[in-house]
Amino acid sequence: MALAVVASVAFVPAAAAAGPVDQPARPGGAADPARTDGRAALAPAGGVAGRAQADGAADMAEAIAEQRGISRDAAEKLISAENANVRLANRLTTELGASSGGAYLADGDLVVAVTDAAAAAKVTATGAKARLVARGERQLQKIQRALEATPSEPNTTWGVDPKTNQVVVSLPASGAKNAAQSSAARKFGAAVRFETSSGQIQPNVGISSGDSLGGCSVGFTATDYTFNYIITAGHCTQGYPHWTLPNGQDVGPSLESNYPENDFGLIWMNGSSVWATGTINLWNNTSRSIHGWATAVSGLSVCNSGRTTGFRCGSVLRTNVTVNGTGGTVRQMVETNICTLGGDSGGPLFATNTGYGLNSHANRNGSQCNSTPRTWHQPVGEAINAYQVVIYGAP
Numbered sequence: 090m091a092l093a094v095v096a097s098v099a100f101v102p103a104a105a106a107a108g109p110v111d112q113p114a115r116p117g118g119a120a121d122p123a124r125t126d127g128r129a130a131l132a133p134a135g136g137v138a139g140r141a142q143a144d145g146a147a148d149m150a151e152a153i154a155e156q157r158g159i160s161r162d163a164a165e166k167l168i169s170a171e172n173a174n175v176r177l178a179n180r181l182t183t184e185l186g187a188s189s190g191g192a193y194l195a196d197g198d199l200v201v202a203v204t205d206a207a208a209a210a211k212v213t214a215t216g217a218k219a220r221l222v223a224r225g226e227r228q229l230q231k232i233q234r235a236l237e238a239t240p241s242e243p244n245t246t247w248g249v250d251p252k253t254n255q256v257v258v259s260l261p262a263s264g265a266k267n268a269a270q271s272s273a274a275r276k277f278g279a280a281v282r283f284e285t286s287s288g289q290i291q292p293n294v295g296i297s298s299g300d301s302l303g304g305c306s307v308g309f310t311a312t313d314y315t316f317n318y319i320i321t322a323g324h325c326t327q328g329y330p331h332w333t334l335p336n337g338q339d340v341g342p343s344l345e346s347n348y349p350e351n352d353f354g355l356i357w358m359n360g361s362s363v364w365a366t367g368t369i370n371l372w373n374n375t376s377r378s379i380h381g382w383a384t385a386v387s388g389l390s391v392c393n394s395g396r397t398t399g400f401r402c403g404s405v406l407r408t409n410v411t412v413n414g415t416g417g418t419v420r421q422m423v424e425t426n427i428c429t430l431g432g433d434s435g436g437p438l439f440a441t442n443t444g445y446g447l448n449s450h451a452n453r454n455g456s457q458c459n460s461t462p463r464t465w466h467q468p469v470g471e472a473i474n475a476y477q478v479v480i481y482g483a484p
Contacts, residue, residue, distance in 0.1 A: 148371055149441060152402035153390050164390075170197030171389055172441055174217070178386045181212060182226070190222040190229075191251030194388030202226075202251050222254040224280055230409070232256045232277050237411055239273040244290045244452070246465075248410030248424060251387055255279070257407065259286040288452035288459040290414035292324045292352075292434055306395040306436035308447045309379060309469060310358070310365035311478035317365040319356040320472050321435030322447050323347040324416060326354025338362055345476065349417030352449040353472035354435075367482025369437055372399035379437070381483045382444040382469050384408075385423045391440045393425070393464065395433030395448055403427035403462075405445075412465045414450045422449060422465035428458035438466040444480060445469060 147165075154164035171194055178192035181201050190202030199217040203209045209219035229249045233256045236247055246259045258274065260267050262285050274281040305325035311318045319340070327346040333339055339360035346354040358365060368376040371394060385391070385405050392402040403426040410422045423438065423446045430453055438446035446466030452459045473479065 167197045174199035175386050179384050187225050189226050191226040193251045229256050240269050245413045248407040255282045257282050259284045261286050288454050290450050290452050292416040304432050305434045308435045308437050309444050310481040312481045313478045317358045323352045323354040325435045352419050352467040355476050365481040369394050379444050380442040385445045393427045393438050395436035397430045397432035401427050425464050427464050428462035429464045
């Protein structure tokens with residue numbers, strides 16, 4: 090069976106490393122004589138392991154409707170509005186610079202926090218909503234960095250909440266260092282809000298019988314127009330020299346691992362019978378093509394795919410979150426309320442045909458989801474830029 094979809098494969102590390110090949114293989118393992126640029130052939134739509142291609146938003150709409158308790162029609166309208174506004178949010182917050190307090194989505198509408206009237210006028214001219222706030226996002230990020238320098242317990246997170254114009258610090262219910270965090274926050278007054286965390290924040294690597302090192306999920310397939318690659322979590326590729334499928338088929342070697350601080354890694358797909366399709370397995374006999382990536386915005390409806398929990402959807406709660414988990418500190422994470430478990434690490438965070446992140450850490454209770462699930466995802470754009478690749482199949 091070829092590696093036909095994104096986020097559907099449980100990796101099993103193998104001991105041996107493979108040498109380079111002259112040309113990637115096309116489906117079936119045969120060299121493609123018509124190609125001379127080293128690119129693998131794209132599997133045809135509808136022919137991926139018997140799955141039907143699902144380019145529309147219908148499957149995501151159904152999941153979002155159930156998760157939010159709204160009608161399917163309302164969910165489809167919400168997703169459409171969010172897709173139109175997320176890139177506008179990225180553009181406006183960049184253009185506004187120090188006058189931006191961050192952006193978020195509220196029932197599909199884009200709200201941009203601003204610190205002055207001139208910035209508000211620029212926002213409203215685009216059709217988005219402007220909200221005057223006391224603190225700019227850069228000021229809040231400076232406060233966040235100051236709090237990160239204070240001793241803290243594991244299972245602690247820090248992140249900017251544009252909805253409340255505050256830095257939110259999430260601390261475990263008890264801990265000797267909580268007092269130090271509280272003391273450091275007092276000088277910032279109302280700019281800081283504390284929450285109580287629950288569960289252990291752990292990397293989502295799963296341990297299974299016969300797999301003494303762990304298992305993960307494929308994130309996104311990518312290409313540099315010469316060879317094809319898999320982007321997944323860095324804590325998955327770290328220390329794993331080579332990858333095979335559970336049936337023993339060769340995938341290829343790990344090339345890069347960025348963890349901790351970041352959490353992304355790169356695998357070279359040079360196995361003779363695996364190929365890239367640029368699609369995500371939705372675990373319901375359908376797949377979703379990915380056409381590119383973007384930067385997530387608070388309030389965005391998103392979904393995650395992974396080998397343990399399958400296809401689940403939820404919302405972005407915060408972005409640029411620092412997570413002090415049991416596996417080390419990772420920064421600039423996207424926080425969601427999607428339940429994920431061991432084995433989901435590296436799997437894709439996405440909305441319709443756009444990729445946003447890679448599954449990294451979750452606040453789970455052993456092999457069970459927490460009652461208030463939180464998962465943190467590595468922004469995929471950072472990996473794309475670092476490795477100088479593009480999403481496979483992107484226009």
